[in-house]
Amino acid sequence: MTTGEETTKTTQGKLTLESAIKSVTSSFAKSDIPDFKPGDVVRVHAKIIEGTKERIQVFEGLVLKRSKKNSIDATFTVRKVSYNIGVERTFPVHSPRVEKVEVMTRAKVRRARLFYIRPLRGKATRMKTLYNAPIKSEGSDTQAA
Secondary structure, X not given: OOHHHHHOOOOOOOOOHHHHHHHHHHHHOOOOOOOOOOOOEEEEEEEEEEOXXXXXXXXXXXXXXXXXXXXXXXXXXXXXXXXXXXXXXXXXXXXXXXXXXXXXXXXXXXXXXXXXXXXXXXHHHOOEEEEEOOOOOHHHHOOOO
16 A cells, blocks of 8 residues: 555545544644734733743734744744843744733734844834724723722
8 A cells, every 4th residue: 555545535435644634633723813913013821830830921022923824833923122132932823831812903014024123123113003902901991080
C-alpha cells in the first residue's frame, strides 16, 4: 500500500488523514476569539504558572503579524515598549494559556507584516486609527454623586 492510497478517500466512506486530523483538532479550537488584524492594539490575558500558583498577566501592544488565520496552529505577534525596550511576544491563538484577547483600538494599515515599526520610536509609530473598540467595565454603570 502506498502513501497516496492511504490519503485518498475510498468509496466505502473511510476517513482520510486530513479529515481525521481536522476532526481531532477541531475540538481544541476556540470560538470566542475576536476578529483582529495587524495594526490593532490588543490586550492579551495570558495564564502564567509559577511553581504551583497560577495568575493572569496582561500584555497590551500592537499586533505586528498574524499567521495561519483560520488554522488550529495560528499565531499572532504583539509588540509593546516597556521601559524604552521593545518587547515582542508570539501567542498561539487557540492556546489554553491565552485566557482572552481584547481589541482596544483598530488601525488602517496596508501591510500584513508591520516589521518596519521595530526601529521607530515615539510619534513615528502612530497608526491611522479607525475607531476605538468599546471597553467593557463593570463599574462604569454607576454615576458619581
